[in-house]
Amino acid sequence: MTLPGGVHAETYQQDRALIRTRWQWLWFAGFVAVLLLLPFIGIGKAVGIATVIGITLIAVLGLQLTSGCAGQINMGQSAFMGVGAYAAGALAANLHWSFLLTIPIGGISAAVFGAVFGLAALRIKGFYLALTTIAAQFIFTFAMLKLPKEWFGQSEGLRLDPAALGSFAFNTDNRIYYLVLAVAALMTYGAWGLMRSRTGRAFIAVRDNDNAAEVIGINVFYYKTLAFFIGAFYAGIAGALWAYYVRYVQADQFTLWLSVWYLGMLIVGGMGSILGAIIGAVVIRLLQELITVAGPQVADVLPALGGQFVFAAMNMLLGGLIIVFVIFEPRGLVHRWNIVKESYRIWPFPH
Numbered sequence: 001m002t003l004p005g006g007v008h009a010e011t012y013q014q015d016r017a018l019i020r021t022r023w024q025w026l027w028f029a030g031f032v033a034v035l036l037l038l039p040f041i042g043i044g045k046a047v048g049i050a051t052v053i054g055i056t057l058i059a060v061l062g063l064q065l066t067s068g069c070a071g072q073i074n075m076g077q078s079a080f081m082g083v084g085a086y087a088a089g090a091l092a093a094n095l096h097w098s099f100l101l102t103i104p105i106g107g108i109s110a111a112v113f114g115a116v117f118g119l120a121a122l123r124i125k126g127f128y129l130a131l132t133t134i135a136a137q138f139i140f141t142f143a144m145l146k147l148p149k150e151w152f153g154q155s156e157g158l159r160l161d162p163a164a165l166g167s168f169a170f171n172t173d174n175r176i177y178y179l180v181l182a183v184a185a186l187m188t189y190g191a192w193g194l195m196r197s198r199t200g201r202a203f204i205a206v207r208d209n210d211n212a213a214e215v216i217g218i219n220v221f222y223y224k225t226l227a228f229f230i231g232a233f234y235a236g237i238a239g240a241l242w243a244y245y246v247r248y249v250q251a252d253q254f255t256l257w258l259s260v261w262y263l264g265m266l267i268v269g270g271m272g273s274i275l276g277a278i279i280g281a282v283v284i285r286l287l288q289e290l291i292t293v294a295g296p297q298v299a300d301v302l303p304a305l306g307g308q309f310v311f312a313a314m315n316m317l318l319g320g321l322i323i324v325f326v327i328f329e330p331r332g333l334v335h336r337w338n339i340v341k342e343s344y345r346i347w348p349f350p351h
Helices: 012-016 022-041 046-069 077-095 099-122 127-146 173-195 198-208 210-215 220-246 256-269 274-301 307-328 332-346
Strands: none
Touching: 022 046, 022 173, 046 077, 046 173, 046 198, 046 220, 046 256, 046 274, 077 099, 077 127, 077 220, 077 256, 099 127, 099 220, 127 256, 173 198, 173 220, 173 274, 198 210, 198 220, 210 220, 256 274, 256 307, 256 332, 274 307, 274 332
16 A cells, blocks of 8 residues: 655654655755855854844743743743853853853853742743743842942943863854854754653643643643743853853843843744744844844935934834734744645645
C-alpha cells in the first residue's frame, strides 16, 4: 500500500524533527549562511542592527514563554533584563570575571528576581498580576540608584571592558555580533525544545485553564513560578549581552516602556509561538530603525513641523500598528504565515 502525497514521518525522531523536508533544510542553510556572512557583506549599520535584534530576540523569547505560552502577564521584562545587565556588569567591572561566568550569573540573578514575582501568580492573575510585575520595574530602578556606588555606580552607571576569551577580545562590532548570534541561536533552540517538552505542554495547560490543569494533576504553583523563572533568565542573558555590547550599564536603559515594546512585539508576531517572537522582534526593531533613519529626513523636508513632532508622530504610527494587530489580527503575523504556508502546501487545490 502506497502512502498519499505529502510528508509522512515513519519514526518518532522524524515526527519530532523541527526541519523535516529537503526544502526546509535548504531554506535553513541559506538563512544560516546569510547570518554568518552578514559582517562581510558590509551593508551600512547591518551588523549593529542585527546585534540589537539578537539581544532583543532573547528577551522577547523569555517574555513569550512567560506570557504567550504560560499565560502569565509580565510587564517587568525590562527590569529583569536590567538585573542581568547589572549583575554581569558588576562582576565584570569590579572582579574582572570572564564573560563565560558573568553572563550565566546575570541570567540566574534575573531568574531569581523574576521567580519572586512568579509567587504572586498563584493568587492573582490578569490586571492585578500586571500591576505586580510593574512593581518590579520600580524596585529595580530604586535599588540600582541606592545600592553601593563602588559596585553599581548608582546614577553614574557602570563601565565595562570588552568581553574577552584569553587574549581574544570581543571589542569590535563583528566580534560581538558573532557572540550574540551564538547565544541567540542557543536560546532559541532551547525555547523551541522547551515548548515541545512536558514542561511546555504544562505551560499551555496552565494558560488555557489553570483550574482544569490542577484537576488533572499539574502543579500549577510550580509551573507558574517556573515560567517566570525561565522568562526572567532569558531577560537576564539578554541584559548581560547588552552590557557587553554597549560596555555601559545604567538604570535608565531599562524602562517600563521597553517592557511595553516587548509585549507589542509579541502581539505583532503572535502570542504563544516561538516563531511569532522571532518575527515580532525583527519587524518592530526594523521599523524602529527605519523611524530613526527617516525621522531627520522628514523633519528636513517639513521643517515647520519640527523634529520632535515628527519623531512623536512616527512613534504614534508604530503604536497604531500594534493596535491594528490587536483589533484585526490578534494572532499576529505568524498566523498569516501559517495560512500562506498551508495554501502553498495544498495548491492548486482549493481545499
